[in-house]
Amino acid sequence: xxxKHRSELTELIHEIHGRGWSPGTxxxxxxxxxxxxxxxxxxxxxxxxGYVKPSELLEVDADGKVLVGDMPPSAETLLHIVIAQETNAxxxxxxxxxxxxxxxxxxKDGGYAISHFEMLKGLQGIRTHxxxxxxxxLQNSQEMNSLGEELRKILRDESNPxxxxxxxxxxxxxxxxxxxxxxxxxxxEFLFExxxxxxxxxx
Numbered sequence: 025x026x027x028k029h030r031s032e033l034t035e036l037i038h039e040i041h042g043r044g045w046s047p048g049t050x051x052x053x054x055x056x057x058x059x060x061x062x063x064x065x066x067x068x069x070x071x072x073x074g075y076v077k078p079s080e081l082l083e084v085d086a087d088g089k090v091l092v093g094d095m096p097p098s099a100e101t102l103l104h105i106v107i108a109q110e111t112n113a114x115x116x117x118x119x120x121x122x123x124x125x126x127x128x129x130x131x132k133d134g135g136y137a138i139s140h141f142e143m144l145k146g147l148q149g150i151r152t153h154x155x156x157x158x159x160x161x162l163q164n165s166q167e168m169n170s171l172g173e174e175l176r177k178i179l180r181d182e183s184n185p186x187x188x189x190x191x192x193x194x195x196x197x198x199x200x201x202x203x204x205x206x207x208x209x210x211x212x213e214f215l216f217e218x219x220x221x222x223x224x225x226x227x
Contacts, residue, residue: 030078050120068095110179113198115205124195131161146211
C-alpha cells in the first residue's frame with residue numbers, strides 16, 4: 025500500500041541529495057498518508073539519503089510509533105508530526121545545505137529576513153518581490169519534546185511561514201503536495217544562497 029508515495033518521495037530524496045542539500049545521512053523527509061488518524065511516511069534514521077530505498081521508508085502514527093517498517097525512525101520525526109498537525113503540509117522536507125545553515129547563523133530577532141528578490145514569488149501566496157519573508161529560527165536542541173513545543177508555538181504565532189530554520193542545523197519546509205514542497209525547497213535554497221552572498225558583499 026502507498027507504493028506510489030514511497031516511489032515519489034524516494035525519487036525526490038535522491039534529487040535533494042544529488043543537489044548537495046542533504047549530504048550523507050543528513051536530513052529527513054515525510055509525506056502525510058492520512059489525517060484522521062494522522063499517519064506519516066518517514067525516512068529511517070542513519071540511512072544515506074543518496075541510497076535510501078522505497079521499501080526502507082517507515083509508516084508512523086501521531087505519536088511517532090512505527091506501524092510499518094523494521095528500522096528506527098529519526099528522532100526528528102516528532103517535528104514532522106508537529107508540522108503536519110499545525111499546517112496544511114502534505115510533504116515535509118528537512119535539509120542540511122551549506123546555504124541554509126549559514127543563513128540560520130545570521131538570524132536577527134529570532135528570524136532570517138529575505139526581501140526584494142523576484143524568486144520570492146515562487147513561494148505559495150507571494151505575489152510581489154517587495155514582500156519580506158521572515159523565516160523563524162529556533163535554537164538547535166537534542167531535546168525533541170521541548171523543541172517540538174517551540175516549533176508548535178512558532179507555527180501557531182507566525183503568519184503562515186514557508187519554512188523554519190534550526191540554528192547551525194538546517195531547514196524545514198513543506199507544501200500541500202510533493203510538487204509544492206519541492207518548489208518551496210528549491211526557491212528557499214536559491215534565496216538563502218543569494219541573500220547570504222549579497223550580505224557578504226555589503227561587508
